Amino acid sequence: MNALTELESAKLLAARGVPIVQTSVAGTEEEACDAASRIGYPVVLKVLSPQVLHKTDAGGVKVGIVDESSLRVAWREIIRAVRSHVDGAEIQGMLVQKMAGKGTEVIVGGVRDPFFGQVLMFGLGGIFTEVFEDVAFRLAPVSPQEAEEMIRETRAYRVLAGARNQSPRDIKALSGVLSRVSNLLWEDRRIKELDINPLMVYEAGRGCEALDALIMLD
Amino acid sequence: MGKAARCAGLDAFFKPRGCAVIGASRDPQKAGHQILRNILDAGFTGGVYPVNPNESEIAGVRCHRSLDEVDGIVELVVISTPSHLVDGVIADLSRRMERVGDVRAVITAAAGFGETGTAEGRNRQDALVGCCRRWGIRQMGPNCVGIIDNVNRLDTTFIMGTRRKPGGISFVSQSGALGAWLVESWSSQPEPAALGKFISLGNMADVEMIEVIEYLGQDADTRVIGLYVEGHPQARSLVEVAGRVARRKPVVVLKVGRTEQGSAAAHSHTGSLAGSDRVYDGAFRQYGILRAGTVEEFSDMLQTFNSAGLPDGNRVFLVTQAGGPGIYCADTLSSFREVEFARIAASTKEALVKALPPFASVCRPEGHADITAAATIEQHCFAVEAVMRDPGVDAVILVTVPTLYLPPPALASALVETLRRLKAEGIEKPFLPVLLSGDWVKEGRMTLERNGVLTFETPDRAARAMAALIRYNNILGRDERGRGSGPVEVRAL
Numbered sequence: 001m002n003a004l005t006e007l008e009s010a011k012l013l014a015a016r017g018v019p020i021v022q023t024s025v026a027g028t029e030e031e032a033c034d035a036a037s038r039i040g041y042p043v044v045l046k047v048l049s050p051q052v053l054h055k056t057d058a059g060g061v062k063v064g065i066v067d068e069s070s071l072r073v074a075w076r077e078i079i080r081a082v083r084s085h086v087d088g089a090e091i092q093g094m095l096v097q098k099m100a101g102k103g104t105e106v107i108v109g110g111v112r113d114p115f116f117g118q119v120l121m122f123g124l125g126g127i128f129t130e131v132f133e134d135v136a137f138r139l140a141p142v143s144p145q146e147a148e149e150m151i152r153e154t155r156a157y158r159v160l161a162g163a164r165n166q167s168p169r170d171i172k173a174l175s176g177v178l179s180r181v182s183n184l185l186w187e188d189r190r191i192k193e194l195d196i197n198p199l200m201v202y203e204a205g206r207g208c209e210a211l212d213a214l215i216m217l218d
Numbered sequence: 219m220g221k222a223a224r225c226a227g228l229d230a231f232f233k234p235r236g237c238a239v240i241g242a243s244r245d246p247q248k249a250g251h252q253i254l255r256n257i258l259d260a261g262f263t264g265g266v267y268p269v270n271p272n273e274s275e276i277a278g279v280r281c282h283r284s285l286d287e288v289d290g291i292v293e294l295v296v297i298s299t300p301s302h303l304v305d306g307v308i309a310d311l312s313r314r315m316e317r318v319g320d321v322r323a324v325i326t327a328a329a330g331f332g333e334t335g336t337a338e339g340r341n342r343q344d345a346l347v348g349c350c351r352r353w354g355i356r357q358m359g360p361n362c363v364g365i366i367d368n369v370n371r372l373d374t375t376f377i378m379g380t381r382r383k384p385g386g387i388s389f390v391s392q393s394g395a396l397g398a399w400l401v402e403s404w405s406s407q408p409e410p411a412a413l414g415k416f417i418s419l420g421n422m423a424d425v426e427m428i429e430v431i432e433y434l435g436q437d438a439d440t441r442v443i444g445l446y447v448e449g450h451p452q453a454r455s456l457v458e459v460a461g462r463v464a465r466r467k468p469v470v471v472l473k474v475g476r477t478e479q480g481s482a483a484a485h486s487h488t489g490s491l492a493g494s495d496r497v498y499d500g501a502f503r504q505y506g507i508l509r510a511g512t513v514e515e516f517s518d519m520l521q522t523f524n525s526a527g528l529p530d531g532n533r534v535f536l537v538t539q540a541g542g543p544g545i546y547c548a549d550t551l552s553s554f555r556e557v558e559f560a561r562i563a564a565s566t567k568e569a570l571v572k573a574l575p576p577f578a579s580v581c582r583p584e585g586h587a588d589i590t591a592a593a594t595i596e597q598h599c600f601a602v603e604a605v606m607r608d609p610g611v612d613a614v615i616l617v618t619v620p621t622l623y624l625p626p627p628a629l630a631s632a633l634v635e636t637l638r639r640l641k642a643e644g645i646e647k648p649f650l651p652v653l654l655s656g657d658w659v660k661e662g663r664m665t666l667e668r669n670g671v672l673t674f675e676t677p678d679r680a681a682r683a684m685a686a687l688i689r690y691n692n693i694l695g696r697d698e699r700g701r702g703s704g705p706v707e708v709r710a711l
């Protein structure tokens with residue numbers, strides 16, 4: 001099993017037209033400061049290490065960083081935390097990402113099923129997926145229309161469509177991303193598992209962005 | 219062999235010009251006896267040849283010492299001999315093929331083959347299938363219950379107590395026991411289900427499910443296909459083929475293994491959630507294959523698709539004569555997003571209020587008229603007729619609990635008459651009646667069903683069957699508008 005880093009995974013997805021949140025790679029603390037001032041605060045800082053699959057669990061993620069001094073603190077804390085959680089973790093640097101705006105978090109996934117081959121998954125992020133297992137599957141490739149049916153099939157659809165006076169989310173853009181990810185799965189058979197978790201879906205007309213991605217190859 | 223040739227090959231299972239039973243028995247407790255009985259009872263029109271070296275006659279039919287000795291044409295051979303004797307059966311079959319060469323299909327009812335998981339069982343299966351392949355003979359099973367074709371009057375199963383009613387339902391089962399369960403329970407309904415073909419696949423050593431689906435898709439006698447699926451190594455081809463057929467006729471699956479857990483070895487969220495049943499479920503939806511949740515729902519869906527036409531739309535009107543059962547039905551019906559309660563015209567409402575008992579509740583809420591327990595047979599028929607005539611209604615459910623002054627057979631006859639009159643005027647909409655309940659309404663239900671009107675055991679089951687009709691309509695509409703763009707059902711909460 002060969003796990004791609006977040007950066008490699010994001011590049012593979014971006015090449016297929018999946019929008020990725022604005023991201024810079026920083027090799028040093030100074031580079032991180034430069035990147036953050038270019039992107040604009042607030043930012044997110046994430047460790048870039050081939051040995052760290054689940055960054056949050058290893059203390060490798062800091063969100064809501066508002067200025068340079070907190071960025072410098074965050075940089076050092078992440079290095080300390082990751083080193084203590086993962087023995088011999090090779091830290092290649094960190095990703096500086098724009099802090100995503102208001103939206104709804106969803107999960108877009110892919111997996112190679114032993115009987116069906118490449119399949120696509122969709123679910124709402126957080127508790128909806130973890131506890132209620134409110135997810136839908138389709139066989140790749142999936143058209144944008146089929147992707148929309150897939151979204152509608154979940155109970156989460158009503159959240160995206162604008163439950164409780166929330167503004168409706170960009171379901172059309174989400175359907176497009178699902179379809180594009182399914183095409184990637186279908187055409188690149190090296191992919192064994194894929195998670196975009198989360199994909200942030202903004203208000204209708206404002207699209208969506210992958211905030212994190214994990215791809216496993218054979 | 220090309221695909222067309224393979225499909226044509228299955229004809230020999232259903233329309234053979236003669237049928238031999240190897241291992242036919244005089245002992246009524248042996249499968250080899252019941253198989254012969256069923257072939258005779260079903261009224262098979264070709265030659266019937268029991269084979270057993272120790273008997274001269276079974277069930278009034280001359281018995282043969284070997285298959286090779288049979289002098290008539292034998293196109294189908296049913297093997298019920300125990301599996302340890304398979305070498306002798308293979309030798310007999312080979313001799314006949316060398317000498318006459320007429321056998322085209324073999325159904326192996328006997329168990330003790332590949333399903334045992336032993337080297338011995340697998341070797342026996344390989345030897346049997348190898349022999350059949352050599353002679354171009356198709357093989358069903360081993361370890362299967364057999365096949366029924368009520369249209370061609372053939373029954374090679376050892377299922378007991380079958381009441382036969384030919385019709386458009388074809389049912390394919392990966393489990394012999396589940397197959398027998400349904401066939402038996404269909405026989406004990408007030409009126410048997412309209413079964414065309416029943417196919418028990420057994421070990422699928424040669425004939426397997428995908429080919430059978432393709433065959434039934436082309437079979438003019440089959441109106442609806444039911445599949446009991448446990449799993450299939452070529453799952454993707456299975457749904458692709460079934461999905462193609464589903465554009466022409468409904469395909470309903472009962473798939474077990476719902477609780478299977480996702481792979482524990484998965485590294486991603488997606489991997490850990492991808493239990494194979496969830497993937498099956500998504501694939502069924504994607505390809506327009508209807509999934510039943512229970513055996514009862516499966517049975518109801520098959521019978522409904524066979525007997526009721528498809529509605530023009532999703533607007534359902536509910537006529538009830540009893541409060542509780544009526545609300546029960548409305549609850550189930552409204553749990554399906556694809557179902558809409560019909561809004562009838564003001565003139566229809568007025569007519570109903572005028573004709574029904576004073577306490578009748580008409581369209582409060584919309585789409586539901588409770589005609590109350592005071593309603594007479596005439597008032598039942600009036601209400602059904604009025605809503606059937608209303609252009610805002612696509613389908614009707616009737617729930618009634620006939621009491622002592624509503625003799626069920628008389629009510630049923632009056633409803634049949636009303637429907638016949640409407641049909642003569644060109645008004646035909648799905649009408650799903652529920653007469654409650656048990657033996658008291660059995661004769662009434664028989665009257666309706668003998669006149670082509672399917673009845674339901676409970677209000678809940680009628681509501682689910684109605685939702686399935688509408689769901690299939692949506693599937694067909696989705697294809698007309700381009701794959702995937704139609705309205706879809708939302709999973710009931």
